[in-house]
Amino acid sequence: MRVGVIGGGQLARMMVPAAIELGVDIAVLGETEESAARIAVTTIGDSTDLDTVLAFAREVDVVTFDHEHVPQEVLRALVDAGVAVRPGPDALQHAQDKLVLRERLQALGVPQPAWARVADADELAAFLDRVGGRAVVKTPRGGYDGHGVRVVAAAHDADDWLADGPLLAEELIDFRRELAQLVARRPSGEIAVWPLVETVQGDGVCREVFAPAPRTTAVVERVAREIAHGLAASLDVTGVLAVELFETVDGRVLVNELAMRPHNSGHWTIDGAMTSQFEQHLRAVLDLPLGSPAARAPFSAMVNVLGGPADGDLDARVPLLMADQPTAKLHLYGKTTRPGRKIGHVTATSDDLDDAVFVARAAAAFFAD
Amino acid sequence: MRVGVIGGGQLARMMVPAAIELGVDIAVLGETEESAARIAVTTIGDSTDLDTVLAFAREVDVVTFDHEHVPQEVLRALVDAGVAVRPGPDALQHAQDKLVLRERLQALGVPQPAWARVADADELAAFLDRVGGRAVVKTPRGGYDGHGVRVVAAAHDADDWLADGPLLAEELIDFRRELAQLVARRPSGEIAVWPLVETVQGDGVCREVFAPAPRTTAVVERVAREIAHGLAASLDVTGVLAVELFETVDGRVLVNELAMRPHNSGHWTIDGAMTSQFEQHLRAVLDLPLGSPAARAPFSAMVNVLGGPADGDLDARVPLLMADQPTAKLHLYGKTTRPGRKIGHVTATSDDLDDAVFVARAAAAFFAD
Known part of the structure; x- marks a missing residue:
């Protein structure tokens, strides 16, 4: 094959x-x-x-x-x-176009932020009125890692982008934290669900992931699972589906975005789960039975390596990290350094969450400027 | 790099x-x-x-x-x-030539079976007298997986091989079981030691590995560790060193053979150890600090896939295995089937040894004829 x-x-x-x-x-x-x-x-x-x-x-x-x-x-x-x-075009359009996604989620009754398709400044003004004066606007296509996302407070704050076509406007969510629910589905319908994780973003880029999401209520866990499981089936996804979620301060779970491929929020699974998202994605797209998504350790922490040292000399930092953190699992992507670029990640597993987080952060810090 | x-x-x-x-x-x-x-x-x-x-x-x-x-x-x-x-020729000769190894072990005082270099039938007869009438003879070079090994009971039982040069003759060891101690060493001297494992051989080929070796006394564990640690340093090994050992019925630990590379007895480390033998070997030969050799789970069991199905259709067996054993970790080597050929292995990890062994055996059995 x-x-x-x-x-x-x-x-x-x-x-x-x-x-x-x-x-x-x-x-x-x-x-x-x-x-x-x-x-x-x-x-x-x-x-x-x-x-x-x-x-x-x-x-x-x-x-x-x-x-x-x-x-x-x-x-x-x-x-x-x-x-x-795999996934096919009908499924994939929901990860390609944020307006298509919002419409579909609405039709399915999946909880999500208030939103509108805005084609001009008047429509944006109307939406701003509706949601209290501030909103997030997003280009429907091509955005990633914070690109194509802007917070606006006035009707004309997105005129430059509106010149290229309609935008998605969303209410600003007062969230307690961000979560991600990864699942995998094969064409024959089998679905595997990994533990729910907490993701920490900065400047629109994933920084850290904790698995499982600490101090999660049973309700939040069940809702996240049901949303992701339901979407995988409803959208006829093949492969890994990452559902990025907001957990609001008032305890709701809302869908932020989808990805239909292995996702940064699942990198921890390489070291922390019985079946990694990469193995599972291959199994799924080949329509092979899925592997166990169970965790291998009580806690995993994943920290991204962003940018890398200013001198570009990754090779000089690797031995320092390895000598300091012999249990850290280093993953480098064979890329050159560049500010903000995802060039690698570190995962640590432990019986203790704080310990996993400490080791992963300490290791990743060797690549800081 | x-x-x-x-x-x-x-x-x-x-x-x-x-x-x-x-x-x-x-x-x-x-x-x-x-x-x-x-x-x-x-x-x-x-x-x-x-x-x-x-x-x-x-x-x-x-x-x-x-x-x-x-x-x-x-x-x-x-x-x-x-x-x-890396490893260099001086080290590597001990894995290439069994007579060189035996001489060196003797000089170092490392426990090993009684042995002799036999150049002709008379010398073999003398050795047979010394060890009770039966012995193992081995070609010093080129043997693997049972090739180049023969049990003899008479002076002329190895005449065909003696025509090509001297042989190694060894006493037949009354062993309780076979063990393997894997270590890795980098040029700067750092050594990492994995848990001692039990290996099960059949027809001279590794069949199963249990990590850690079950029901091992503290003395046996310490002796195995000291032998492997000492040999890695004495022989100036760089990379992984696998020391195959006999545990005798009277509680001694004797060196059987060495390999200076990742070894079948260490395949469990991919799924069962914090640092796999393959990652550690790369770290060691690049003189990078070594990773933790600690186990990830209380027990790991590794079962080789030998030969494969007679019809050669591996692809047909994979889904059956995956559906039956979602926690088994399958590793296939991209080889075609052939009787006795090592074409893959399966590892299972568990809190319970019997469970790990059951899962690994059940999974590997899907590739039987």
Whole structure:
């Protein structure tokens, strides 16, 4: 069996060890020779170009993704050509277009922030009135890691973006914390649910993840599970589905965003779960029975390595980290340093949450400026 | 940093995930395009040919091994050419030549079976007299997985092999069980010691490994640890050292063989230890601080997949295994089936040894004929 991954970033890179262990061949369509997933890159090309993607797809048994940037028309042309595309375009559009997602969640009755499609300054003004004068606007497509997101307080605060088309406006949520519920689903319908996790964001980028989410009520846990399980089935997802959630100060759970691929909130599963999100994603897209999503340790903490040292010399920091934290699990993505760039992560597991968090933070700190 | 591995078998293959996670580039000199480690193969050629090996070595920062079959003269020429060869030829000869090992162990005072170098039938007869009429003879070089090993009871039982040179003769050990002590050592001297394991052999091939070795006395544990720790230092080993041991019915611990590379007795560490033998081997040969060798779970059981189904259709068995044993960790080596061939392994971890053994055996059984 041969899996083809479109996109050569760290998510594709981290699928490679899982493929090797499962005895599955893996091929990657990467953007450049320096792709993070370069060891498995078999084609270098543009993942928005149908001919490129189609030629790549013909070399593999099933196509899946490192990112959401393959256009719907390309995805649909692949399906028409008989390619097994997992997740398929109907599911994937909910991770590609935030307006499509909001409409669907509303139709399904899934709890989410108040929202509106705003096409001009008047519509934004009306929404601002409705939600108390401040709102978040998001470009429906192409945003990631805080890009394409802006807090607005006046009708004309998004004029520049509105020139390119309608936006999604959302109420500002007074949240206690952010959570993420990862699940995986295979085409035959089987679903596996990992423990609910807490995610800590900064400047719109995931910084830390704690698994399981500490001090969580049984109700929040059950609601998160039901939302993610229900969405995986309703949207006909194949592979990993990450549901990013707000836990509000008044105890509600609201859907923020979706990703239909392995996700930063699930990196802890490589070291902390019986089945990693990367192995599970491969199992799911190959329609193989799913592995146990149970935790391997009482607590896991994952800390992202963002940017890296200003001198760019990662190799000089690695031995210091390793000598200081022999139980930390280091994951580097084969990228060069750049401010804010996700270049790696560290996971620690422990019987004690504080201990796991301390070790992961202490290790990641060796890559700070 | 770029590691080069000579030999493209499953040990090189299993180094690849560890290299990817550590952000280390890896290149493999494989024998064929169908090498188990094919995803990382950059050169296809003969690992006994100096020009081939030297050209490969010039592309990497450090050279290490998937097997012991690179001749001493090639290894020494690499060192002379300035290549970082780890482990080096002086250390590696103890894993390449069983007579060299026996002599060295004797000089170091390490407990081992009674042995003799026998050059002809008379010398074999004398040894048989000394040890009670039955002995094991081994070809000093090139044996593996039971090849090159024979039980003899008469002076002329090894004439065919003696025609090719002297043999190692050893007393037959009345052992209670076989153990293996894995350690790793980096050039700067740091040594990490994994838990002692029990290995179960059949027809000279490793079948099962239990970690830690159940019902082990503190004395046996300490002696095994001291032997392996001492040998790693005395022999100036770099990388993983596997010391295969006999535990005799009268409570002694004797050295059987050595391997200076990741070893079948350490495959459980991928899923069962904080640092796998493959990650540790890479750390060690790169002279990076070693990771924690502590167990992740109270018990791990590893069962080899030997041969595979007679119809050769591994893909048909994988879903059955996965559906039946969702906590089993499957590792396939990308090889075709062949009677007796090591084509994969399964590991299970548990709070209960019997449970781990049951799961690993039940999973591996799906690949039986």
